[in-house]
Amino acid sequence: MRDLRKVNPGPRPQAEQGRTPQPDPNRKPHPPKGRSPGPDRTPAPERRVKPRKGHPRATPRHARPPLPDAHDAERVQKILARAGLASRREAEEWIRAGRVTINGEVATLGSRARGTDLLKLDGRLIHRAPLRRSATWLCHRSPGEFLLPPQEGEAAGEARESIAARLPRRVGRRYIPVSPMPRGDGGLEILTSDGELAARLQRAVHELPVEFSVRVRGGLTAEQVEGVLRGRLHDGARLRVEECEPAGAGEGANHWYRVRAIGASGRELRELVEQQGGTVSRVLRVALGGIRLERSLQRGHVRQLGEAEVDQLLGPAPHAAPERS
Incomplete structure (x- = not known):
């Protein structure tokens, strides 16, 4: 009877020890799972998906503004x-x-x-901000309304509702007014969350045409209007006033005047009219450069300025009218 027990074959020949199996050159490779065998496929063209209107990914990633260069101090x-x-x-x-x-x-x-x-x-x-333009807002400020909430160290005796409190909150940032009107006056105001942009706008507005609506009790005489057009202040400064014309009667004895000047502030304009003998009860800024306060924007409401509008404020100032002698 044949012995069916395992027989130890003994040690393998030295030539076979440590040898790794080699693939059979005559064996055909299997196609990848899920694909049928066939000739080499040509890569399909890249599919471009058109983003939906208003979708946050509508701007391609490569168009995002860069961070400041690490080598630029x-x-x-x-x-x-x-x-x-x-x-x-x-x-x-x-x-x-x-x-x-x-x-x-x-x-x-x-x-x-x-x-x-x-x-x-x-x-x-401090986290570095990308080189992008921050939010800039146009505000329709009511006379007496605060632009900013109370800062540290200010007296908080009265409830203080401000326009900036209604704007979107930005972590670690605050809004900065550009050439703000006095508290008793109002009209067009600009707030931005970019301190560098605020400084550039502040310099630019000194060369931009500004339009005001001024309410004067009792009206102005022709001589007083001529004095406003001359633009001379008590301290010797001179405003470049281009126009001063009636804009209709107000309530009671009040009269409105449309005044257009270059780079004038609300405080300077009030001072100019009052030193001519006029009693000013209200000054409203209605236009700054090419930006005008729309009738559709109600008091206390805001809208965000587009980049083209901000560029318009930062751009070269228009040619100023010759000063009156």
Whole structure:
């Protein structure tokens, strides 16, 4: 009877030890799972999906604004202003007070920081803002209405409802007014969350035409109107007033006047009319540069300015009319 027990074949030949199996060259490769065998496929053209109107991904990723270059050093106060933390002047005060550090060292007014530096304010890391334009708003301010909520250190005796409190909140940022009107007056106001842009707009508005509606009790005589057009103030400054004409009667003895000047503020215009003997009861700003306060925008309401409108404010000032002698 044959012995069916396993027989130990003994050690393998040395040539076979450590040899890895090799694939059979005559064996046909299997097609990938889910595909039928066939000739090599040509890659299908890339499918481009048109984004829906208003979809947040409508802007391609490569069009997003870049972060500041890590090799470009900027002044610290400029970085703080662009981050919307403060105006450039306020940022300089923070630097003088020693509240700002760069990589652990206290910054000075001449200090610069790169994108790779650790910039901190009161020990808190400041996140660099992309080089993009922040939100800028046009506001229709009612006379007596506050633009901003009370700041630290201000008396909070009265309830203070402000226009800025109705705007979208931006973490770590606050809104900065550009050439604001006095509290007793109102009309067109501009608020932005970008401190650097606020500084540029503030410089630009001094060369932009501004239109006001001025309410005068009892009206102005022809001589008083001529004095307004001359534009001379008590301190020797001179406003470039282009137009001053009646715009209709108001309630009772009030009369409205349309005044157009270059770079004038509401305070300066009120001072100019009052020094001619007029009793000013209200000054409303209705246009700044090419931006006009629409009738559809009710008092206390706001709308966001588009980039083209902001560029219009920042652009070169129109040719000013010759000054009157």
